[in-house]
Amino acid sequence: MVVARPRLWRIFRLPLRGQFNRMAPDWEDRMGPEGLVPLGASLERLSVSPRRALDLGTGTGKAARVIARFFPETAVVGVDLAPAMIEQAKRLLPPELAGRVRFEVADGSALPYEDGAFDLVVLQNMIPFFEELARVTAPGGMAVFASSRGADTPIYVPPETLRERLGPLGFGDFVELSAGMGTALLAVRKERG
Numbered sequence: 612m613v614v615a616r617p618r619l620w621r622i623f624r625l626p627l628r629g630q631f632n633r634m635a636p637d638w639e640d641r642m643g644p645e646g647l648v649p650l651g652a653s654l655e656r657l658s659v660s661p662r663r664a665l666d667l668g669t670g671t672g673k674a675a676r677v678i679a680r681f682f683p684e685t686a687v688v689g690v691d692l693a694p695a696m697i698e699q700a701k702r703l704l705p706p707e708l709a710g711r712v713r714f715e716v717a718d719g720s721a722l723p724y725e726d727g728a729f730d731l732v733v734l735q736n737m738i739p740f741f742e743e744l745a746r747v748t749a750p751g752g753m754a755v756f757a758s759s760r761g762a763d764t765p766i767y768v769p770p771e772t773l774r775e776r777l778g779p780l781g782f783g784d785f786v787e788l789s790a791g792m793g794t795a796l797l798a799v800r801k802e803r804g
């Protein structure tokens with residue numbers, strides 16, 4: 612609903628934050644490693660290592676940790692609307708990643724980062740706010756939309772909708788993939804000019 616009508620987010624924001632705060636204590640155990648397969652397959656497609664990556668709607672930080680392990684030089688930021696999720700993400704971060712991965716409470720519809728701040732923006736099972744994610748993706752950078760269980764994922768946006776909404780914002784070179792039980796779409800933000 613929010614993807615079709617982003618203005619509705621003002622109504623849904625607080626109840627959704629409350630709901631995810633309540634789910635935070637056992638979120639980590641709700642999905643096993645199989646849920647991360649589409650993201651892993653997507654990262655394998657990247658031809659260059661990103662310098663700065665953003666995991667939007669990080670939850671307990673699973674995708675952020677995958678990105679950090681896959682790209683040992685990359686600085687990773689995981690953000691989530693729900694403070695209780697961020698608390699868990701910080702608690703679960705292993706010491707060897709602590710120097711490169713940080714977690715912050717932020718709303719994906721209004722991010723506290725400058726334009727083009729990230730070379731890689733990942734959304735795993737997360738509601739996309741297209742204008743804002745486009746704003747923080749650097750020209751030449753990439754966005755990855757991973758759905759752990761494909762169309763059966765509770766928060767799922769079909770690839771045709773993603774393409775439709777991303778194209779006018781300067782994204783292209785779309786790649787769709789299936790891996791494990793899930794799917795993903797990759798998109799490159801075209802260089803300016």
Ligand SMILES: C[S@@+](CC[C@H](N)C(=O)[O-])C[C@H]1O[C@@H](n2cnc3c(N)ncnc32)[C@H](O)[C@@H]1O
Binds near residue numbers: 642667672691736766
């Ligand atoms: C379905 S969970 C997915 C969590 C994580 N990406 C994973 O795959 O385990 C969606 C997460 O997005 C967060 N979220 C929802 N809307 C958000 C927004 N506008 N900005 C930041 N986080 C948001 C929720 O709090 C929740 O933790």
